[in-house]
Amino acid sequence: MNLQNLLILGATGTIGINTLDVVARHPDRFQVHGLVAGRNIELLFAQACVHRPKVLIICDSNALNQWHASGLNAKLREQIGYIPEIGGEDALASLCQSEQIDTVVAAIVGSAGLKPTLSALQAGKRVLLANKESLVLAGRFMIQASLSSGATILPVDSEHNAIYQCLPANYDLSRAAEFGIERLVLTASGGPFRNKSVAELSQVSPAQAIAHPNWVMGRKISVDSATMANKGLELIEALWLFGLPAGQLSVLVHPQSIVHSLVEYKDGSMLAQLGCPDMRTPIAHVLGLPDRIESGSPRLNLAALGKLDFEEPDLSRFPMLKLAFDVLAKPDTMAPVFNAANEMAVDLFLNEKIAYMDIVKLTQMSLSRFASTCVANLDDAFELDREVRAFAVECAKKC
Template sequence: MKQIAILGSTGSIGRQTLEIVEFFPHNLKVVALAAGRNRQTFLQQCMRHKPLVVSLELEEDAKWLKEQLAGEDYLPEIHYGLNGLLAVATCHEASVVVTALSGAIGLIPTCAAIKAKKQIALANKETLVAAGDYVTKLAEQYKVQILPVDSEHSAIWQCLHGEARHSVKRILLTASGGPFRQLDRGALEQVTPRMALQHPNWFMGQKITIDSATLMNKGLEVIEAKWLFNLDYNDIDVVIHPQSIIHSMVEYSDGSILAHLGMPDMRIPIQYALSYPDRWFNQLPRLNVTELKGLTFEEPDTERFPSLALAYQAGRQGGTAPAVLNAANEIAVHAFLAGEINFLEIPAVVARTLDRHKVITPSSLEEIIEIDGWARSEALKIIRKQ
């Protein structure tokens, strides 16, 4: 039985991971959970799964949780804040840590889990975006596997299985294009947060849904793919595929292209990351290819959606540029959701923050975190026109 710790259990990926655990009670067991501020949902998760170690973001919520559990026959080890994330990530009983936190906050606990020699099921792409070189070297040092949970990277991973890596010509990451792929620039200026949160194919959290609408999510996935699969950026292409049936493809040197098809359901790649190297039968909806009305593809438009081009630019610059890209984008997305900037200003804030940054090669995790903080502060100055 695999014993699971989940960082971000009340988010979209975290909740779906718990569904998979419930599908396979004889194969999977939750031993540690960490969440943010959704304490009511977290209480229900704790009562249902009875993890040994738990954590919430705020001390007051941790105290509340302890009070709620006081009359029960179950009382876990309760933590809060960053120390709580570290306690969950390094829980002695856990063999696999699912990193489902949103944003660069996942970097420190993921590194701690690697040092504790836990297998990583990675749904927090920002970890490899901000510190890909550091994290992949750390995983190699501690002989830890990083298994992708994102549907696109899971697809690539599966298409690469059993193939000689030198025969890979390129990978093609598919993107739905989001809800606004057919809008002109004038219409994009009028996009509201409510409109942007209506993804046509996927059920996801707020931040990743906005990133999908700007195509920044695909840009972050390009950087993540570079580190997961040890590829050059020239060998990573993005193609718009509105139906989200083909999750990604690999082209080989002989002209063959292997594609991974399936329903747009995140529970499938989550399950594979947890069941690997096995495949377990489930009752999830199946793709009926005879019902497909057509699969279409198009080039991404980086003039209307410049975030993708910014991600390639930062990735090729290397060093601290991807960390700055990621941090500035997080701040810009939060500002858009709060009504402080418009939709087109999201990539503009990111671009200006990158322009103000002098790229260096970071020498430590602490230096990456320091740069992340600088970028957040600088992006806020740009938003506030300071």
């Protein structure tokens, strides 16, 4: 079997760690060519000792300096017998296009993931996409890049991965109307505040918001799950990934997170993918394609579970989801605004600069302020991203 050479962007995050867990189970299939971190050099060092990559990238310049100042190169040589190539963020785009890499796992959080992911798509790589924000910020440009280079985008996000598994094998997003699909149903756990009243929501702290009932995730996506902005981002992600119009996308609350999403067909069939809430399952699915490989995830015991619950989302208690449905009407311009405003607002909330419900307020204000903006190219998308962030920070001062 040919070894698949991997580059893992966001190696030190939850998705990166889960990916390396699956990879370690299959030394006959995968070789880690490169690991990319933001600033967690301790974990990156530990990962390098185990996975023996050829290249390490540390995007945060202070952390890169600290790596060198701490003598970690010498320590690494003691551990693995050689020093990998070490670089900073400026080396990332060309690494993503390196001929020595087959597959790029795009798992940097937030819009920082866009440029490297796009570079990989332009070079025709197989991209395992976890970084949903990049698709939300520049979905059209990413899809165009993959169509013109022949790159493949395989969804890691559990809902999109579930849908991907339930679509016909020959599904082609440019002919989406031809496959007899009635609608895609994205499931949502409802997060930690599924049953909280509007009054209770206004008192929520960052610690409460990041305590997800079913999934272990990074801080930003945990808050996004609590507000259901995450489901909003996923609706936009689904729009771009599967090429179906907004009217064929829906959300269903399913508190147990066992049914990861469904595809409803015109003949009345609904196909679903089920599994324990463990990201190693979708990661193993896309890593192994076309084979099915061991993920390390526990097996689902339906008899022990007994029942599965479903309910419609309450848009009055989850206004971020309502805003996201509105955004679907103008995804090229409004999705980047939604993404940037939410990302800034979540950061401000996690740093206790604004209250939980101010996340909605800042996003709403940004959507109104930039309603007539035009995004004709990628530079426009980046410029809009910058402007929205600055605007959101200004608005936060008045909260």
